[in-house]
Amino acid sequence: MTTDRIELSACTSMMVGKTASLDGATYISRNEDRLLAIHPKRFLVQPAVSGRQETYKSPYNGLTVPLPANGYRYTSTPNGDQSAGPNEEDGFNEKNVGESATESVYANERVLAYDPLVENGLAEDSMTTLVLPFIDSARDGVRYLGELVKQYGSAEGNGVQFNDQNEVWYMEIVTGHQWVAVRIPDDCYAVAANQIAIQEIDFNDPEHFMWADGIQEFVAAHDLNPDPDGWNFRHIFGTDTEKDHHYNTPRVWFAQRYLNPEIEQDPESAELPFIRKANRKISVEDIQYILKSHYNETKYDPLGRGTEHDKKIYRAISLSRTANSHILQMRPATKGGGAAVQWLGFGVPSFCPHVPFFTNANDTDVSYRELPETMTFDSAYWLYEALAATVEAHYADFIQDDLDYQKELSEWARRKIAAVDQKAATLSGTALTDYLTTQNHEIAQHYLKRTQALVFQLLTASTELSQLTFKMDPNL
Numbered sequence: 001m002t003t004d005r006i007e008l009s010a011c012t013s014m015m016v017g018k019t020a021s022l023d024g025a026t027y028i029s030r031n032e033d034r035l036l037a038i039h040p041k042r043f044l045v046q047p048a049v050s051g052r053q054e055t056y057k058s059p060y061n062g063l064t065v066p067l068p069a070n071g072y073r074y075t076s077t078p079n080g081d082q083s084a085g086p087n088e089e090d091g092f093n094e095k096n097v098g099e100s101a102t103e104s105v106y107a108n109e110r111v112l113a114y115d116p117l118v119e120n121g122l123a124e125d126s127m128t129t130l131v132l133p134f135i136d137s138a139r140d141g142v143r144y145l146g147e148l149v150k151q152y153g154s155a156e157g158n159g160v161q162f163n164d165q166n167e168v169w170y171m172e173i174v175t176g177h178q179w180v181a182v183r184i185p186d187d188c189y190a191v192a193a194n195q196i197a198i199q200e201i202d203f204n205d206p207e208h209f210m211w212a213d214g215i216q217e218f219v220a221a222h223d224l225n226p227d228p229d230g231w232n233f234r235h236i237f238g239t240d241t242e243k244d245h246h247y248n249t250p251r252v253w254f255a256q257r258y259l260n261p262e263i264e265q266d267p268e269s270a271e272l273p274f275i276r277k278a279n280r281k282i283s284v285e286d287i288q289y290i291l292k293s294h295y296n297e298t299k300y301d302p303l304g305r306g307t308e309h310d311k312k313i314y315r316a317i318s319l320s321r322t323a324n325s326h327i328l329q330m331r332p333a334t335k336g337g338g339a340a341v342q343w344l345g346f347g348v349p350s351f352c353p354h355v356p357f358f359t360n361a362n363d364t365d366v367s368y369r370e371l372p373e374t375m376t377f378d379s380a381y382w383l384y385e386a387l388a389a390t391v392e393a394h395y396a397d398f399i400q401d402d403l404d405y406q407k408e409l410s411e412w413a414r415r416k417i418a419a420v421d422q423k424a425a426t427l428s429g430t431a432l433t434d435y436l437t438t439q440n441h442e443i444a445q446h447y448l449k450r451t452q453a454l455v456f457q458l459l460t461a462s463t464e465l466s467q468l469t470f471k472m473d474p475n476l
Contacts, residue, residue: 012193012251012317013103014287015161015168017186018332022281026168028161029287029327030100031317031349032077032089039323040080040381041089043344043368045361046133048073048094060085060125061155065148071133075342075359077324080371080381085125090326092340092359093132096164098328099141101127103159105196107174107237114222115175118153122173127160138162138169142181142210149173150213159192163330165339171210172198174237178218181210182275189259189282190275191290193251193317196238197274201231240270250300250314255290267300267314284329284343285410291325292349293317303395318349320388325349329356337432338424341417344368347384351391351402353409355380355447356417358436365444377452380444387451390458394465398458405454409447416443 016027032041049071057064059082072095076088090100102124122130122145130148135141141162153176162169171181174196182198184190185208190197201209203216219225224236245268253267259278294316299306302316318325325345333339343354363369367380375382391398420439427435 010194010247010315011103012191012291013100013159013161013170014189014191014255014290015163015170015184016189016282016287017168017184018166019186020189020278020282022283023331025284025329025331026163026165027282027284027287027327027329028098028100028163028168029291029325029343030090030103030161031291031319031325032323033319034321034323037320038385039321040371041077041324041346042080042371042381043077043357043364044075045359045363046074046076046088047362049133056126056130058085058120058123058126059083061123062120063122063126063152063155064120065126065130065152067130068134073362074132075357075361075364076128076132077326077344085123086129087125088128088132089324090328090342091128091132092328092330092342093135094360095136096330096340097132097135097137097141098161098163098330098340098342099128099132099135100161100326100328101131101158102156103161103192104194105157105159105172105174105192106194106239107157107196108239110222110224111175111178111237114224115178115218117155117157118176119155121153121155121176122148123155124158127158135162138164138167139183139210142169142171145171145173146179146181146210146212149177149179153177154179157196159197163328165330165333169210170198172196172233172237177212178215178237179212180215180233183208184275188275188277191252191255192274193248195244195248196234197252198233199235199274201233203231234274244270246313247315250295251317254293254295254298254317258290258293259286284327287327288343288349288354288410291317291327291345291354294350303392320348320392322347322349325354327354335421336425337428338421338436345384346381347386348388348392351388352384353406353447353451356413356443357440358420360433361437361440362433363437363440365441367444367448377455378448380448383448383451383455387455387458390455390462394458394462397461397465401454401458405450409450412446413443416446 072093074093075091168184173179250267327343329341331339340359345354
């Protein structure tokens with residue numbers, strides 16, 4: 001199972017506190033990366049439930065959990081193929097609490113020796129399904145998930161993000177039962193990339209840190225702390241390997257290089273800080289840039305002009321195997337019932353837009369809700385995969401058209417959200433939910449039609465770029 005998980009889920013996460021952001025929103029975000037380039041996803045609104053008497057059983061590893069009788073409505077992006085579990089991954093519930101699960105992380109052999117992973121414990125496939133419908137705040141998400149880990153154990157090492165209108169929390173579950181969580185400071189951002197990220201824990205500050213019962217005693221009993229002073233979670237539970245230096249830490253380095261270009265750092269350093277203050281306010285476009293990035297404007301860019309060695313030495317943030325890229329934007333309370341916006345990107349993030357959806361909704365557009373087994377340009381998942389393949393096939397010729405298209409849609413999205421906000425301020429209750437649902441349909445269809453037009457334009461242009469050509473005699 002451990003080997004499979006290394007291949008199956010290898011994500012990049014980014015979090016932003018409310019005073020660190022340009023608009024006062026809290027943000028959690030992640031690229032969900034998988035083994036295969038084609039890993040179909042849907043976008044759904046799961047209805048609220050009451051009086052339920054059901055037991056959840058994971059198709060992936062047999063985890064069995066009685067479900068609470070009542071649960072909130074929530075959005076999610078489940079796998080098209082449910083045979084390995086729902087893998088709902090990310091969304092907001094109706095209480096405006098967001099969750100993104102999970103960032104795969106890996107503990108060292110010393111700690112796993114004393115608290116091994118539990119084969120049929122809690123895993124990524126079940127994490128959103130068993131938590132998001134039942135929590136009332138970001139902090140409550142950590143508490144609730146911690147109780148599940150205590151009772152059922154964990155099958156994997158996972159990093160989980162939660163946000164609400166005031167707080168952002170990041171939780172790392174690293175062995176069968178050990179975990180810690182940190183509240184991201186309001187004026188800071190944090191980036192995680194498949195490596196245990198959390199550093200110093202202050203056990204005298206439960207307002208900003210949470211942890212598994214008995215974790216200090218566990219570490220002391222087995223002589224696991226390598227530092228003479230302090231209690232550094234990364235040092236105690238994490239890894240520092242050659243793979244980390246090439247697969248994981250360079251992604252954190254690039255994100256921090258973008259938001260703190262004044263700081264010189266080594267992309268292979270094991271001591272890159274988890275939490276930083278940016279040199280400016282962070283916009284949703286900044287988060288999109290990072291999730292779309294591939295070491296842009298450095299010698300490490302796989303699509304750039306570096307040497308073959310440099311272009312292949314580090315694993316990029318945006319990949320062909322990114323199943324979905326999401327940004328959960330929890331805006332200030334002044335935005336009312338439309339404050340929660342879920343930006344969703346299918347296809348390769350570098351080439352495809354993040355589409356904004358208001359999560360106070362009761363349905364999603366048919367282009368996201370339905371998922372045909374074979375490619376069709378009426379399906380959001382398949383259309384964006386087609387766009388990415390078309391652009392990359394003739395990168396030098398098509399990238400500027402693609403960037404112009406993404407910029408155009410980004411401008412349109414800001415105008416659309418502002419217009420919806422103005423109307424939403426006059427509505428409440430069911431009328432507001434119905435209105436936002438209708439606007440989500442309009443947003444999805446606008447992006448769909450604009451993307452179809454670009455794909456058809458590029459496919460037409462590509463007919464002139466075939467290698468099967470020759471200087472033709474006009475008289476023939």
